[in-house]
Amino acid sequence: MVNRILTHEQIQHTIKRIAYQIYEANVDENEIVVAGIVGGGLNFAKKIAAVLRKITEAQIVLCKLQMDKKNPLQSGVNTSIDEEAYKNKSIVLVDDVLNSGTTLIYGVHHFLKTPIKQLKTAVLVNRNHKKYPIKADYKGISLSTSLNEHIRVEFEPKNDAVYLE
Numbered sequence: 242m243v244n245r246i247l248t249h250e251q252i253q254h255t256i257k258r259i260a261y262q263i264y265e266a267n268v269d270e271n272e273i274v275v276a277g278i279v280g281g282g283l284n285f286a287k288k289i290a291a292v293l294r295k296i297t298e299a300q301i302v303l304c305k306l307q308m309d310k311k312n313p314l315q316s317g318v319n320t321s322i323d324e325e326a327y328k329n330k331s332i333v334l335v336d337d338v339l340n341s342g343t344t345l346i347y348g349v350h351h352f353l354k355t356p357i358k359q360l361k362t363a364v365l366v367n368r369n370h371k372k373y374p375i376k377a378d379y380k381g382i383s384l385s386t387s388l389n390e391h392i393r394v395e396f397e398p399k400n401d402a403v404y405l406e
Contacts, residue, residue, distance in 0.1 A: 246392075247382060247403035252365070255381035256285075259363055260292035262379050266361065267299065267331050274332045276304040276320065276352070278344055281337030284396040285365050289335060302326065306334070306351070310344050318351035327352065331359040337394040339364040339380070342373035349375065366392050366403055 247255070267273050273293065277286025283305055293301045302322065309316030320327070334348045345362055352360055363379035368386055384405070386392070391406045 242406075244405045245402055246366070246384070246405050247401075249399060249401045252381070252401040252403065255365065256288045257292055259379045259381065260289050260296060263289065263333055263361070263363070264293060264297050267297075267359075270299050270331045270358075272300040272302060272330055273297075274302045274304050274322075274327045274330050276306050276327075276332055276334050276348070278306045278308070278310075278334070278336045278348060280310070281365075281394045281396065282306070282335050282344075285337050285363075285394075286333075286335035288396070289333075289363065302330075304332075306348050308344070308347060313343065313347035318347055320351070324355050327357065328355050329358055331361075332357055333361050333363055333379075335363045337364065338366045338368065338392045339375075339377050340368050340370055340392075342371040342375040345377075346373040346375045365394060368392065 275290045277283035290301045305321035307319045361378040364377040365381040367377045367380040367383040393404045395402045
């Protein structure tokens with residue numbers, strides 16, 4: 242059974258709300274790095290970055306974070322920008338769904354190897370099955386789901402949606 246959890250309009254509203262929350266937390270910053278985890282996280286990060294560019298004069302730097310989500314320890318984490326580009330900056334790490342926390346914790350670990358000003362996390366859907374002590378600072382929706390259920394996020398032009406399967 243498939244249930245639509247969030248409609249396109251609800252997702253657009255959530256993106257704006259999260260962008261404004263990020264802006265408020267970084268109002269004095271000249272530059273904000275929005276780091277999206279490749280896949281749904283990067284798509285979500287691009288949408289947040291687009292709204293941020295409209296509401297702040299700060300430079301918004303989009304960073305792609307690449308890792309093997311099934312085995313991040315072995316694959317390591319790679320970014321599309323050099324370490325110097327995010328050193329001493331405010332970073333928002335973005336993913337579409339926070340399940341166990343594995344992907345976010347390895348992303349956070351990567352950035353903590355460098356001196357940074359601030360690191361926050363943003364997710365569209367926060368599930369309550371974490372195995373690591375990580376939380377979403379900015380979240381669209383929190384769901385208590387069973388481990389058998391799956392969250393599917395679709396980013397399609399004018400038809401974004403989140404489904405519970």
